Amino acid sequence: MSNNFSALANSVVEKMGGASNVIALTHCMTRLRFVTKDEAGIDADALKKIKGVMGVVQNGDKCQVIVGNNVAAAYKEVMKLLNLDGSAADDAPAPKVKLTPKVIGAKMLDALVGTMSPLIPAIIGGSMVKLAAMLLLMFNVYEADHSTIILLNTIGDGAFFFLPIMVAASAAIKFKTNMSLAIGIAGVLVHPNFIDLMAQAAEGKHVDLFGIPVESVRYTYTVIPVLIMTWIQSYIERWVDSITPTVTKNFLKPMLIVLIAAPIGILLVGPMGIWIGTAISTLVYTIHGTLGWLAVAIMGALWPLLVLTGMHRVFTPTIIQTIAETGTEGMVMPSEIGANIGMGGACLAVAWKTRNIALKQTSMAAGASALMAGISEPALYGVLVRLKRPLIATLITGFIVGGLAGYAGIASHSMAAPSLFTSVQFIDVNDPMSLVWVLGLMALSVVLSFVLTLMLGFDDIPNEEEDDMNKSHKKEADKKEEPKLTEAPVAAKATA
Incomplete structure (x- = not known):
């Protein structure tokens, strides 16, 4: 990721059709989310070629530009160019679109994702504080009725309440x-x-x-x-x-x-919204109850693809409601273990094998982001989608590890993205073996995705410097050969 966010912002806004074409901008953990007046003004191919842009997802007049963990810094620079307040550039009415089932579905998904994405940090922060209180109880540092535990749980509950x-x-x-x-x-x-x-x-x-x-x-x-x-x-x-x-x-x-x-x-x-939320939650966990570990395995294989499309945020309300009602979530969150950690392992394999210096650096940074922070977009867009076969390795890893997590009955007390640092959210204080399972699954995710990536291989991206050297050597060789082609006719003419 380039640290020149000003240059990045200028290039992105230009390829979005200019500041006048942007009517709204928000950002999530790794993506700039644009809404434009005219989708024809978006040059998606040119956006993908900008240094610092890891990927682009366009859906009509909405465009997501993936820039990685430094998205907040990029967002500030883009906002300076757009002069937005975070909602709209002006009061110009949006063009009318014919309502079809596909358009309605896209609008509903956009409303849910656009609303929930800015709230994720507060939700994760609160859930991790509650998790810290649980660990203090588990290690008998405080009693359940101690004021420190009560205050920590209150702090953690603030975002949810x-x-x-x-x-x-x-x-x-x-x-x-x-x-x-x-x-x-x-x-x-x-x-x-x-x-x-x-x-x-x-x-x-x-x-x-x-x-x-x-x-x-x-x-x-x-x-x-x-x-x-x-x-x-x-x-x-x-x-x-x-x-x-x-x-x-x-x-x-x-x-x-x-x-x-x-x-x-x-x-x-209000009541209708509760019915809708309950119906969605019931459907998801009915599938889990019917298929058992297989449902977690399938979700693990699909998770990277859901992240690619941004549809993974659809499950946020379901996870929140389930944790609030039962204290744990045992389908979606466990499925992410193999997917997230697996993407990190695949990136490490790419970094190990590639001869491309830029790709090696990108893979190491993206792999660290997925493994340590659970943020997988840099790995997905910066490495896996570009090379394709390593993505297949992560899908296989997600299925296998997800199935094992479902078989072991692993559940999460928080909705923080699974990573090495957030592994504690899967620990059951009443089941010491849960720690063994979680650490084992994370280790398996790294090793399995690493080995599968090396086995499946990938088409390496040549170094630009090597290409330039090869072109230079070729030109020099051509110059040396040119006189040999012209000297013979001249000598023949002189002899004659």
Whole structure:
């Protein structure tokens, strides 16, 4: 990854069709996520050739540029050129697109991924703090009722308990609606009085709003309900803006938005969002319950491909909800062990075998990122996709290691990306053998992917310096041979 982020930013913006073509920009752990006015202005092939760009994923007017672990620095430089506030470059309406099942599905996926990606650091941070508290208990450093443990668990729970508010803020940017109103409406769902009412409703007490019964729902740790509520709020805000007189907009507009959006959310959208989230979670874990270890193996093989398309974020709400309800997650997270660590092992094999100096450096850095931090995009786009066969090695590794993880019943207490440093999230304090299993699976992932990559081989990328030297030697040889071709006719002429 080039450290010249200013030059990188200029090149990327130019190939995106210029600053005027970009209407929104966000970033996740490794990707710059652009939304453009005109997809024809995106030069994806040229983007891939920019030094520092590891890969490009384009889907219509949306384009993801993978730049690796230093994405935050690149994002700041690009933002300077776009003069955005993180949501839109101007108020120009987006071009209308004919709604088809494919377009609807793409928009839903984009809304979910675009909303959740900025929240991942807070979720990972909180879950790792809770994991630290669990380890302190496991090693008998503190008792369960000690204030240190209580405070650590509270710190770790903060991101999860107030997840609806975080989702509202992120979704407000995505849907271009008023953030403070979205946060205020979401705040109702975690207000102590509302939580108390929902608890009473769960015990059988009648709770209603204007005579309409309110269903008992717990919204802490949830994503889908507030995501839908904020999307609906964006339309309510536009409608209210169109009917309120200018002189009353300062007070009447926000009041009407809250009075319309909040009841709709509480009475209809909230329960519907819970049903949708529960249905998705039930489907995923029904498959797991039916196929057992095979489901984890299949997920392990598919995981690198899901990351390639960005669809891996679809599972984020399911993982959060499952960990909140049961304390662990035993399908998606264990499947990532072989996939993530395997990508790191494959990159190390490439670094070992390649003669290309630049590829060797890229492979070592990408491999370290996957192994140590669990961030696999640099490995995927910088090495595996380019060379193809090492990617096949990681898919095989993901299947085998995923199957073993499923067989052993490995489960995660956190949703941090599996890596050598986050392996503790898979330790079961009641099962000492879980540590042996996790360390064994990670070691197997590295060794298996390394060996498979060497066995399958890959077409090495020639060194640019070697190419230049070969071309130079060839030119010199051609120059030496040229006189021999011309001297014979001249000598013959002189003799004659």
